[in-house]
Amino acid sequence: xxxxxxxMSFLEMLDVLNDRLVRDGKExxxxxxxxREGICGMCSMFINGRAHGxxxxxxxxxxxMRFFNDGETVTIEPWRAAAFPVIKDxxxxxxxxxxxxxxxxxxxxxxxxxxxxxxxxxxxxxxxxAFDAAACIGCGACVAxxxxxxxxLFLSAKVSQLALLxxxxxxxxxxxxxxxxTHDEAGFGNCTNTGACEAECPKGISITHIARLNREYLRxxxxx
Numbered sequence: 001x002x003x004x005x006x007x008m009s010f011l012e013m014l015d016v017l018n019d020r021l022v023r024d025g026k027e028x029x030x031x032x033x034x035x036r037e038g039i040c041g042m043c044s045m046f047i048n049g050r051a052h053g054x055x056x057x058x059x060x061x062x063x064x065m066r067f068f069n070d071g072e073t074v075t076i077e078p079w080r081a082a083a084f085p086v087i088k089d090x091x092x093x094x095x096x097x098x099x100x101x102x103x104x105x106x107x108x109x110x111x112x113x114x115x116x117x118x119x120x121x122x123x124x125x126x127x128x129x130a131f132d133a134a135a136c137i138g139c140g141a142c143v144a145x146x147x148x149x150x151x152x153l154f155l156s157a158k159v160s161q162l163a164l165l166x167x168x169x170x171x172x173x174x175x176x177x178x179x180x181x182t183h184d185e186a187g188f189g190n191c192t193n194t195g196a197c198e199a200e201c202p203k204g205i206s207i208t209h210i211a212r213l214n215r216e217y218l219r220x221x222x223x224x
Contacts, residue, residue, distance in 0.1 A: 001013070001016070001017065002020075003016045003020070004016055004065055005065065006064070006065050006066035007064065007065075007066070008064065008065045009036070009061055009062070009063065009064055009065070010043075010047070010053065010060050010061070010063040010064070010065065011031075011033050011036060011043060011060065011061050013065055014029060014031055017029065029089050029090065030087075030088040030089040030090060030091045031043075031045065031089065031090040031091060032044060032090070032091050032092075033061065035061075036061040037061065037062075038058070038059040038061060038062045038137075038202065039137060040137065041059070041137035041138045041139030041140070042139075043059055043060035043061040043139075044060065044078075044079055044092070044094075044139045044140050044141065044144070045060055045076055045077065045078060045079070045090045046075075046076070046077040046078070046079065046080070046144060047060065047063070047074065047075070047076055048074060048075055049075070050200065051079075051141035051144050051145050051200040051202075052139075052141055052200070052202050053067070054067060055067060056199075057202055057203070057204055058202055059137075059139065059202045062202075076090060077090075078090045078091065078092050079092045079140050079143065079144040080144060080149075081140075081143045081144060081149035081188075082149060082187050083096045083143065083149060083151070083186050083187035083188045084096065084140060084143060084144070084149075092140070094138070094140055096151070096183075096186035096187065096188065097138050097140065097151070097154065099182050099185075099186055100151070100154070100155060100158070100179050100182050100183055100186065101158065102182075103175075103178040103179045103181070103182040104159075104171060104174065104175035104176070104178045104179040104182075105158050105162075105175075105179070106171070107162060107167045107168050107170065107171065108170045108171060109167075120166055120167070122165060122166065126164045126165070127164075127165070129160070129164055130160065130161050130162075130164040130165050132205070132206070133156075133157040133158070133160040133161040133164070133205065133209055134157075134161045135157075135203045135204075135205065136153075136154060136157035136158065136161075136201075136203060136205050137202070137203060138154060139202060140154070141197075141200045141201055141202060142154055142197035142198075142200065142201055142205075143188065143197075144200075145196040145197055145199070145200040146189065146191075146194070146196055146197050147192075147194065147196070148189030148190055148191070148192060149187075149188060149189045150188055150189040150190055150191045150192075150197070151183055151186075151188040152183075152188075152190075152191035152197070152210050152213065153197040153198065153201060153205055153207065153209070153210060155179055155180065155183050155213060156207075156209035156210040156212060156213035157205050157209050158179070159175065159176050159179060159209075159212070159213050159216055160209040160212050160213065162175065163175075163176075163212065163216055172216070172220070173219075173220040173223060173224070174220075176213065176216040176217050176220050177217070177220050177221070177224070180213075180217055191210055193207070193210075195207060
């Protein structure tokens with residue numbers, strides 16, 4: 001496409017395309033974006049049949065045009081999932097994720113002065129694992145890649161992040177029960193452990209968190 005070079009990111013290419021469409025008096029292509037630094041998860045789209053494009057561990061905004069051949073036809077689609085209804089073009093409604101977070105993605109804290117640093121000792125192995133789970137940016141690639149449109153990888157990352165830390169203990173039982181219930185009510189499918197979510201996750205979230213989610217849910221159900 002004229003005006004596009006190999007140094008451009010995929011979203012910059014779409015900017016050039018939209019500029020041409022506007023100048024030609026045509027409707028520009030609607031797509032989500034925000035930080036363009038691989039942090040916010042907004043740049044969610046299927047590119048040539050893969051979530052976020054052909055590279056592993058990369059968001060769409062981090063994908064550059066040098067990874068495509070000159071003259072190649074690039075197919076771009078929105079996330080395909082019943083729980084992510086298409087709003088327009090490449091923009092989908094990910095309110096389902098917000099509802100899951102509202103159901104339990106928080107902790108109780110006392111108001112007042114900030115606590116002293118390191119006042120709650122946490123094992124390094126657990127803090128590292130919690131940090132890995134917290135790396136989830138909620139882009140929805142796991143849902144779009146799953147044959148069942150399950151959000152279990154996203155859900156398990158959010159549950160693990162807090163279940164591993166003492167700060168998440170007060171709501172631990174209610175959190176997992178409420179979040180799983182909201183997940184199902186939002187229309188996401190069940191996990192059948194195909195591993196597609198982990199393979200396409202731009203942050204490399206491990207499906208071992210789903211195993212922890214299952215343990216948390218079982219324990220909460222038995223002690224309810």
